[in-house]
Amino acid sequence: MIxxxxxxxxxxxxxxxxxxxxxxxxxxxxxxxxIERKTFTLSLRENPRGRFVRITxxxxxxxDTVIVPAPGLDDFLRLLTEIARTSAEIPYEAPAxxxxxTPAEPSAEAPADPETPKQS
Numbered sequence: 813m814i815x816x817x818x819x820x821x822x823x824x825x826x827x828x829x830x831x832x833x834x835x836x837x838x839x840x841x842x843x844x845x846x847i848e849r850k851t852f853t854l855s856l857r858e859n860p861r862g863r864f865v866r867i868t869x870x871x872x873x874x875x876d877t878v879i880v881p882a883p884g885l886d887d888f889l890r891l892l893t894e895i896a897r898t899s900a901e902i903p904y905e906a907p908a909x910x911x912x913x914t915p916a917e918p919s920a921e922a923p924a925d926p927e928t929p930k931q932s
Contacts, residue, residue, distance in 0.1 A: 835861065839856075840857060841855070850869055853870070862881060863882035864879050864881045865879070865882070867880065
């Protein structure tokens with residue numbers, strides 16, 4: 813059986829409402845960003861155990877979540893910044909077309925290569 817509903821440990825479907833033993837959270841700030849077909853929500857929250865950022869990815873109604881405890885945010889941001897810098901430095905190589913297809917011709921309106929001198 814394929815289902816999008818997660819089963820409770822007892823084997824039955826989860827019911828709506830708070831999870832037994834769940835800790836109440838206070839929302840301190842929340843921001844949302846749309847990147848291509850994905851929506852990311854970053855929420856700064858606090859509970860009796862401390863502060864944390866919840867990063868939720870929403871793609872066509874499916875949610876995935878990552879929790880970053882506040883004490884690790886500086887390291888998390890440092891690594892994310894380094895990865896973004898590396899991505900910007902390494903040229904993007906488009907994947908090869910499937911067998912039997914020819915690559916598209918470059919558009920006449922495509923920007924010129926900045927390292928190629930202009931011809932007059």
